[in-house]
Amino acid sequence: MSDSCDACGSAVEDALARTVRLSVDRSTVDEQRLCPGCFADWIDRYEREMQSDPDVTIDGENDIIVD
Numbered sequence: 001m002s003d004s005c006d007a008c009g010s011a012v013e014d015a016l017a018r019t020v021r022l023s024v025d026r027s028t029v030d031e032q033r034l035c036p037g038c039f040a041d042w043i044d045r046y047e048r049e050m051q052s053d054p055d056v057t058i059d060g061e062n063d064i065i066v067d
C-alpha cells in the first residue's frame with residue numbers, strides 16, 4: 001500500500017487523502033489517490049473541461065463521468 005499522492009508523490013495521511021475516479025461508459029479507467037492540493041487542482045482542471053465538453057460530469061462522489 002502506498003501512502004503517497006499519485007500526482008505529486010508526497011506523503012498524505014488517510015484522513016486527508018481524496019480518491020478520484022474517471023469512468024467511461026460506467027467502467028473505471030483511472031483511479032487516483034490525491035493529497036488535498038492536487039485534488040483541488042484536479043477538480044479545477046475537470047471543471048474547465050466540463051465547460052468545453054458537456055459529456056464530462058462530476059458526480060457527488062467526485063467520480064468523473066465521460067459519456
Ligand SMILES: [Zn+2]
Binds near residue numbers: 008034038039
Ligand atoms: Zn499531491
